[in-house]
Amino acid sequence: MRHALLLxxxxxxxxxxxxxxxxxxxxxxxxxxxxxxxxxxxxxNPAELWEVKGEQLWTxxxxxxxxxxxxxxxxxxxxxxxxAYAQMPRYFxxxxxxxxxxxxxxxxxxxxxxxxxxxxxxxxxxxxxxxxDPVSITTYVAAQSAGMKLAPPQxxxxxxxxxxIGKEIFHYRAGSYDFSCASCHxxxxxxxxxxxxxxxxxxxxxxxxxxxxxGYRMTGGVMHTLQWRLTxxxxxxxxxxxxxxxxxxxxxxxxxxxxxxxxxxxxxxIKR
Ligand code: HEC
Numbered sequence: 503m504r505h506a507l508l509l510x511x512x513x514x515x516x517x518x519x520x521x522x523x524x525x526x527x528x529x530x531x532x533x534x535x536x537x538x539x540x541x542x543x544x545x546x547n548p549a550e551l552w553e554v555k556g557e558q559l560w561t562x563x564x565x566x567x568x569x570x571x572x573x574x575x576x577x578x579x580x581x582x583x584x585x586a587y588a589q590m591p592r593y594f595x596x597x598x599x600x601x602x603x604x605x606x607x608x609x610x611x612x613x614x615x616x617x618x619x620x621x622x623x624x625x626x627x628x629x630x631x632x633x634x635d636p637v638s639i640t641t642y643v644a645a646q647s648a649g650m651k652l653a654p655p656q657x658x659x660x661x662x663x664x665x666x667i668g669k670e671i672f673h674y675r676a677g678s679y680d681f682s683c684a685s686c687h688x689x690x691x692x693x694x695x696x697x698x699x700x701x702x703x704x705x706x707x708x709x710x711x712x713x714x715x716x717g718y719r720m721t722g723g724v725m726h727t728l729q730w731r732l733t734x735x736x737x738x739x740x741x742x743x744x745x746x747x748x749x750x751x752x753x754x755x756x757x758x759x760x761x762x763x764x765x766x767x768x769x770x771x772i773k774r
Pocket of ligand 1: 672681682683684685686687694698699700710711713714731735736738754758774
């Protein structure tokens with residue numbers, strides 16, 4: 503019996519998935535300590551550095567067309583940034599699809615500034631030495647929704663479809679471990695190592711999928727957006743990674759954000 507248990511544990515550790523149950527997250531002393539630590543740090547949040555960089559990138563003419571992004575329509579009209587992040591993902595008629603904030607920003611960089619998607623999605627995520635421009639711009643745009651209630655619209659049929667598709671993807675099990683997002687994020691009180699895993703199917707915990715993102719990640723000291731977070735979770739799920747700014751990621755983000763609707767977004771934050 504003990505032998506079998508040890509073997510099971512060894513297999514889990516070898517797979518990089520040490521798996522333990524914890525008491526309900528709210529009573530979790532480790533999580534509570536970390537929240538305190540984060541609160542102190544967020545008073546001087548390094549994310550502000552990327553906000554400033556993102557604002558410069560938004561207002562300064564750039565790209566092959568030497569245009570700024572000030573005419574970019576984030577859903578509230580060309581150039582309106584305030585409150586836009588809290589109301590995305592949403593449907594955009596010009597592309598006839600639902601887009602999350604980063605997908606829309608990349609779209610504007612292509613259409614207004616003349617960048618090519620091939621170049622923007624070559625290395626889309628931050629490293630210790632490089633922050634891609636869409637990451638800084640998304641951080642700037644997100645900051646302009648700090649203190650606002652999340653209100654991703656669910657009016658257009660494609661917005662409703664995106665929610666339904668996102669929900670389906672969230673619960674879709676496959677891959678070498680037969681995991682879905684819900685295996686890790688659809689149950690109360692689960693954790694991996696010291697990280698509590700929020701249950702995103704519940705509104706009061708779903709806010710954790712939005713809050714603090716884009717986030718300055720203490721591990722590595724880099725700025726990351728939700729495009730990165732979700733892509734990295736695909737890796738944890740042992741799934742092939744979805745395309746950067748793809749409809750798959752916008753649909754998942756629609757599902758997560760709509761579940762958190764009505765709660766107040768605090769702006770870019772700090773993550774472990
Ligand atoms: C094998 C378990 C596992 C699977 C499967 C998984 N995740 Fe995660 N997820 C994690 C871990 C671990 C974290 C990081 C927690 C931390 O660092 O605090 C995380 C964090 C997140 C976060 C950020 C939460 C926060 O508190 O900031 C989101 C959003 C997320 N996952 C979404 C997804 C989605 C969507 C899927 C399916 C495509 C998915 N995850 C699949 C383990 C998983």
